[in-house]
Amino acid sequence: MSWLWDAFQQSQISDNQKRSSDAKNDSALALRSVRELEEKLDRLSLLCHALFEELERTTGFSEAQLKEKMLEIDLRDGKLDGKVNLTAGKKCPDCGHQIKKSRPNCFYCGASLQGIS
Numbered sequence: 001m002s003w004l005w006d007a008f009q010q011s012q013i014s015d016n017q018k019r020s021s022d023a024k025n026d027s028a029l030a031l032r033s034v035r036e037l038e039e040k041l042d043r044l045s046l047l048c049h050a051l052f053e054e055l056e057r058t059t060g061f062s063e064a065q066l067k068e069k070m071l072e073i074d075l076r077d078g079k080l081d082g083k084v085n086l087t088a089g090k091k092c093p094d095c096g097h098q099i100k101k102s103r104p105n106c107f108y109c110g111a112s113l114q115g116i117s
Helices: 004-058 063-077
Strands: none
Touching: 004 063
């Protein structure tokens, strides 16, 4: 009877080793994904800094004006959450593109958006 118990335990050990290996692989994949996202974030941060410095240098657009614009864009969806909601707006009836609620005409095709909510 002990051979049956030994076989059962060996099966459990094998299952647990497979789960452990799968978890290790999943962890490595998640870590790679996080590193890739960090690299993208670093590049985007560098790009934003470079663009703002160039904007400030060429136009005099101040950091205070930038913060005001960021607040305006953040509040377009009615929530102050530090996020851009690209779907907040209206859909052009002619071409279907999402357009800012404040635009009177479609940026893409020029159709009038008056009266569309």
